[in-house]
Every structure is written in C-alpha cells, then in structure tokens.
Amino acid sequence: MTGDVPAYGLWFLAAINAGIFILFAFSFFKPKTPRDWRSLGAFSAFIVALFAEMYGFPLTLYLLAGWLGTSFPALDPLSHDAGHLWPAMFGWSMDPHWSPFHLLSFVFIGGGFILIATAWRVLHEAQRAGNLATTGPYARLRHPQYVGFVLIMIGFFLQWPTLVTGLMLPVLIVMYWRLARSEEREVEAAFGDKYRRYASAVPAFLPRPANLLRSSRG
Template structure:
C-alpha cells in the first residue's frame, strides 16, 4: 500500500479536478460558502491521505499501538469485503454525481441564472421534474463515492456535516423560491422530492404520471380555476401551470 503515498502531483490534480465542480454553483452567494468549504475540505482530506501522507493511519496506530488492516481508516474501504467492487461503486457515484451537477447547472442556467434580475423562470423541467436540488445530490454522491473508495476519520466526521449543511441550504432556498413564485412553487414542491426521486418512483408504481390538479393545494385565488360569465370555470389550475411561464414580477 506504500506505493499510494508521496505522489504530491496526484494530490494537486485530485483537488483541482473535483474543486472545479464548485464553478457550477453560485458560490459567490454567502449561503453557498459554508457547504462549498466543507466539500472542498472533504476533497483535500481524501487527496492528502490517499496520495500524500496517511495521517489517520499514523495517528490511530500510534494511539492503539497496532497497525490497522487495509480498509479501516486507510486504504480502499471495502477491499476486504468485496474487493475492487468497492472502488467501482465509488466511481459509479462520481459519474452520477458529476452528471447531476453539470446537467442541473445547464437547466437552471438556461432558465434562471442567465436571465435579467426579476425575469428568471421557475425551473421545473429536465432533472427538476423529479428532484428540486440535483446539484446538491451530485455533491453528496461524489463525496459518498470518496467514502466508498478511501474512508478516513476526517471524512467520516465531515460527511454527515455536509448532508446537514446541504439540507439546511435547500430548505432556505425553497423558502426564497416560495416568496418569489408563490403557490406555483408550492405545487412544484408537492410533486417532486428534495434530493432523491422518491415522488417520481411512487407515481411510477402507482400508475400516475403527474399529480392531479385537485390534489395540489393552493391558497392564491389567482392560481385556481376562475369563474367566468354564467359561473363557469374557464381556467383550471393545471392549465395555468402549463400555459403561463413563471417569471419574477
């Protein structure tokens, strides 16, 4: 296992490669800084201990007075259980996570970030039809893949922190979106899931393609079907969602 260490060029390459994905989020926003910092610290911790110096192994071995077996706080995490399949599982998480980050950026940049202030649209197409925060799911999958490949003590401490930070950030952003888009965002939230496509899977097995308009709770009379002359309802809420692009007022 000693051949893994002392490769400082690999440390730098790893940090730069996975750090670049932070460019796909609005990291200039104050709310993004803390989770982005923890993510980057996670990447640095893995790079240092996988390619540089196995600090966790040295510290823990010194405390207990014995060497750690490979896969326990040093080395490929699941090698003693499933061999190289653990590393392949990590690579699979990397690829899915990267895809979610880049694809999610494409959708939200096209419809929201690239627009003038006050003219951004509610993004409910592409990945956002199924989950509301695909990019955060991507970062969590990438870091989970790193744990599956080479778990160390600092990483085991930081990963739950990262989950909590992204959850709190997602909740904060959803409150902001509800203020901007009102009941249209509430309807979107009711038919999607936060990080995993749970709602979409439930609809798949139940045979429902979308949530019926009658099941969507809204408190804004302007977004419900309104009554025309003679008391007939002329614009159901579902048609309002489909026909009117959602923009800032």
Template sequence: MEMSNMPLGGHWVLVIIMIILATWVIYRYLAPQNAKEWRNAGLIQGFIIALYAEMYGFPLTIYLLTGFFGLEIPWLHMRGHLWSTLLGLGDVGAMIEMIIGLGLVILGLLLLARGWSQVYKAQKENRLVTDGLYTYVRHPQYTGIFLILFGQLVHWPTILTLLLFPVIVVAYIYLARQEESAMRKAFGQKYVEYMKRTRMFFPEIKNWKLLFKKG
C-alpha cells in the first residue's frame, strides 16, 4: 500500500512510542529542578501529547474543520497536512511543509542538546557559561524549544498545539527573566555586561550560522 493511501489515525501504539521518546528528550535535556521548570516541562509534554494523539491517533482538528466548519480536508495521512490543504498546494506543498517543519525540529534539538551539555559542564565547574552557544544568545536551550515547537506547527498544526504554543513561549520568557535576575545576583556586573552583548533568544542574523557550527 502506498503511503498516500494509508488512513489517518488509529495508530495508538505509535502514539505511545512517540510520546515516550519525546518525553525522554524533554526531561533529559531540560532537567527541571524547581516547580516553575516542572510546570513548563509539563506544558511541553501536553503539547507533545496533543500533537501525536492527533497525528497518529484521532484527527480531532481535521474532524472539526471538515465537520463543523465545512472545510474539505482529506482524511488521509499524507494528505492531511492543513497548511498545504488550506493553501491549495497539494502533495508538493505537503512535502515542502514537512521538510521545513522537520528541519526546524532538528535544529532545535541540536540547540537543546548542546546547550544542556554546556550548562552541565559549567555547573560542575561552578562558573558562568558565556562561550559556545552562549556567545550569541543567553538562552539557547529555550531557543531550541521554540524552534522544535514551531517546526511541529509548520509540519502538523492542530487546534490544541496552536493554543498551547503561545502559552509555552510566554512561560519560558517569564522563566528566562527570573533566571537572569538570579544570575545578576550571583555574578553581579559580570553578568550585566554579558547581557549587554548578547541577545535573549535569537542572535543577530549574521550569527545564525555560527550558532549551529560544530565545537
């Protein structure tokens, strides 16, 4: 059977596998330590559950859009991509959408893993980390989270994930500001100077390539 003829939904074993894998990544590389970090990780886990439950389980968003709003969205896995359907781009659009979305997810995972590695080493040495990824942004792990979630919205948007995404972004902006307040108290003027020369989440355009360089 060709992939384009496979029915959407009902693959609950795959749903469980994907949720378990994504959950491992979340708690492995975010390593929440206090109530606010656990809350934010829980929001991301909610996003993941909502995403994969619809992607491989029950297509609630497609059901609502086709039934309630009367939009014609095919109930097929490879043809169920909302953006390409709504924009009339067909299978080619769905493939482009998938490539862009998954590309953003991969870049986000790289930032998340590398950022965690740098923080872990810095904590062991009890020092302020300002090299590597942190040369260009102050919170590369959170940048990675935003890229991962946005990539999933490009690849496979759902009503629930679209609603959760801005909530997660606001929650991590708030958490980042609290962390920076704590860092100013711990490192004083050194951290203030560091803040002046680096951006919070997204580097200057000229530094994007450097952000993803090896090393």
C-alpha cells in the first residue's frame, strides 16, 4: 500500500460532480415544458458522460494510450492530468490546470450559467405578463438559454475532451437548433407580426456586434 490516491475508479466523485452541475443547470433553467426537460436531459447526458471519464473509467485515454505513449513519451497516458488532452497535444509541459484551454473553459462555463440564469428571469417575467421576452439577453439573442447550454458544453470540452463528448457535442448542438426552431413556430403563432418584427431585428444564436454594445431595451 503506497497511500496514493487513484486517478480513476472514483465513481462516487463522478456522481457528486455530475449531480452538482446538473442541479445548477436545473436551478437556473427551471424546466417546465416537455421541451425544457428534453433540453436539460440532453445536457445532463453530456455531463454524466464527461464525469464518468474524468473520474470513473478513462475510455478515451485507454483508446489513445498507444498513440499518446508514442507521440508524447514523457506523458503518463493514464494519469489524471493526461485527461486534459489539449496541452499534451500541443506539446506543452505546463500544469494543464493553468493552460489557456483550461482557463478559457471557465469563461465558457461561467458565462453559460450566467446567460441561462439571466435569460430565465426575463422569460419568466414575460410569460407571467403574457408578453414576448425581448429584454436582457433576449435583446441580443432569440435563444440565450440554448446558447448557454452550448457554451457550458464547449467549456467542458475545452477542459476535458473525450471521444464520447466529442461525438455528442455536434449532435446536441443540432438538437438545440431543432428545439429552437420548433419553439419559434409556436411563439410566432402566438404573437404573429410582433414576433416576426422581433426575429428580423434580433439574431437567433450569434449576437451582432452592435447588439452587444447597446443597452437592453425595456
């Protein structure tokens, strides 16, 4: 017995971390409709797959162990730090927790959660009043909550890329795009020309630079 903490097989830790982030998303997103639950469910599947490899079984590292050992002989391919694959692939010997990828991931993850939480408050108030949500994040994007989920998933992929989440990410982006289009048809049916004018002025997913600079409209 050496007393060393194992890098993997920590399934309790995987479950705790996945549960925390799913609970955060649930508390910010507050799903109510079947569409909301599908959005949260897809995000939750991504998070579970991520932490299952981060702390449970490192499937990606096992599959890439031969290539990693040959290409980066100084790297222990089954160490926990090796899971932060981006620095290793760029040949950086630095602590991966201080790599640009890891630091940028915090921006994406934090920004995504802030966007989801802020957008939900605006949407909730608009729904209570029977109005179209056009203020706050909705003054810049028509689907800020879906964008928030995608930002969080991209952030985690920058921090800890895996083959499974790499395959899931584009599929989930397409799924959110389809959910957004379905939602738009329903909102257009409810608000008619008002929504069409709003949609012509505000982009769906990528804000225009001018929209980022101007203040929110009341």
